Amino acid sequence: MTKQPLTLTILQLYPDDMNIYGDWGNVLTIIKRAKWHGIQAELINYNVGDSFPAHADIIIGGGGQDSGQLKVQQDLQKIAPRLHELADNDTPMLMVCGLYQLFGRFFKTRKGETIPGISIFNAETHAGPERLIGNISTASEQFGNIIGYENHSGQTYLDSDMQPLGKVTRGAGNNGQDDTEGCIYRNVIGTYLHGSLLPKNPAIADALIEEAMKNKYGDFTPTVIEDRFAHKAREIALKRPR
Numbered sequence: 001m002t003k004q005p006l007t008l009t010i011l012q013l014y015p016d017d018m019n020i021y022g023d024w025g026n027v028l029t030i031i032k033r034a035k036w037h038g039i040q041a042e043l044i045n046y047n048v049g050d051s052f053p054a055h056a057d058i059i060i061g062g063g064g065q066d067s068g069q070l071k072v073q074q075d076l077q078k079i080a081p082r083l084h085e086l087a088d089n090d091t092p093m094l095m096v097c098g099l100y101q102l103f104g105r106f107f108k109t110r111k112g113e114t115i116p117g118i119s120i121f122n123a124e125t126h127a128g129p130e131r132l133i134g135n136i137s138t139a140s141e142q143f144g145n146i147i148g149y150e151n152h153s154g155q156t157y158l159d160s161d162m163q164p165l166g167k168v169t170r171g172a173g174n175n176g177q178d179d180t181e182g183c184i185y186r187n188v189i190g191t192y193l194h195g196s197l198l199p200k201n202p203a204i205a206d207a208l209i210e211e212a213m214k215n216k217y218g219d220f221t222p223t224v225i226e227d228r229f230a231h232k233a234r235e236i237a238l239k240r241p242r
C-alpha cells in the first residue's frame with residue numbers, strides 16, 4: 001500500500017488588505033519548509049466577503065495601514081467565532097502587526113477611530129504620538145532570539161494574564177515602554193515583527209508546522225533542515241543599525 005502524503009492547509013487572512021513589509025514571505029516560508037519536512041502544503045487566501053473554509057491547519061495574517069484595518073474590521077467580526085474555536089482547539093496562528101492588534105480588544109487610531117478587535121488576546125492598542133520604526137530583536141524562552149523589523153503607530157498593552165512573545169533587547173516592541181513584544185495564547189502568536197519574520201526565524205516557522213502536524217496526525221517527526229542561509233540572514237540583520 002502506498003503511504004498517503006502528509007498535507008497541510010494554510011489559511012492566509014486578508015492578503016488583499018493586510019500584507020505589508022514582506023509579510024507574504026511568512027506564507028512562502030511555511031510552504032517551503034513544509035516541503036522540506038516532506039509535507040505538501042495548500043494555500044487558501046481569505047479576503048473580505050469570501051466564505052470561510054471548512055478546514056485550516058495553520059492561519060497566517062499580516063500587517064496593514066489603518067485604512068486596511070478599517071476595511072477588514074466588519075468581516076473579521078463575522079469570522080471571529082470560527083477563529084476563537086480554532087484558537088481554542090490549538091490551531092497554530094501567526095498574526096503580524098495590524099492583525100495582531102485586531103486579535104486584541106481594539107485599536108484606537110491617531111484619528112480617534114476605534115477599530116474593534118476579536119479579543120483572542122486580552123490586550124488593547126492605542127496609537128501613540130510617533131511611529132515606532134526600525135530593526136528589532138527580542139529574546140524569547142521558546143524561540144531564542146527573534147529578529148525582525150517594526151513600523152507601527154499602535155502601542156499595545158497586554159492584560160496581566162497574557163504572556164508576551166519576547167522581551168525587547170533592541171527596538172520598541174509592544175509599546176516602547178514595558179520591554180514586552182508580541183503575545184502568545186495557546187498556539188496563537190501575535191507580533192509586531194515584519195521582515196518577513198519567518199525566513200529569519202525558522203524556529204517559529206517549524207513550531208507552527210509541528211503543532212499543526214501534531215494536531216492533524218497525532219505525532220510528527222520533523223526533518224533536520226540545514227539553515228545556513230537563515231543563520232547568515234540573522235547575523236547580518238543583527239548588525240544593521242536600528
Ligand code: GLN
Pocket residue numbers: 020062063064065066069096097098099151152153154155
Ligand atoms: N496601522 C497599524 C499601526 O500603525 C498597523 C501597522 C502595521 O501593520 N505595520 O499601528
